[in-house]
Amino acid sequence: MLRNPIRVEAPWEPTESEAKAIIDSWLAKGITYFPNPYCEVCRGAGYVHPRKSDGEPDYAQIVMCGAPGCLKESKEKNQ
Numbered sequence: 319m320l321r322n323p324i325r326v327e328a329p330w331e332p333t334e335s336e337a338k339a340i341i342d343s344w345l346a347k348g349i350t351y352f353p354n355p356y357c358e359v360c361r362g363a364g365y366v367h368p369r370k371s372d373g374e375p376d377y378a379q380i381v382m383c384g385a386p387g388c389l390k391e392s393k394e395k396n397q
């Protein structure tokens with residue numbers, strides 16, 4: 319299982335109206351699941367780097383953010 323994920327760098331932190339516009343643009347493209355723009359784990363990126371078995375971040379991989387209300391939960395609700 320995923321433990322202590324490292325967030326993917328997300329250089330922007332959207333305002334409320336920016337976050338709404340982003341979600342609207344995804345809905346317009348038929349994307350029905352998306353990260354929480356305010357997620358503190360991935361900062362709205364929706365993906366995080368898992369840790370390897372030695373505890374170091376595995377920058378070669380990304381996995382869906384499993385924080386409450388974020389990408390993984392959103393996708394599971396929309397399947």
Ligand SMILES: [Zn+2]
Nearest residue numbers: 357360383388
């Ligand atoms: Zn997240």
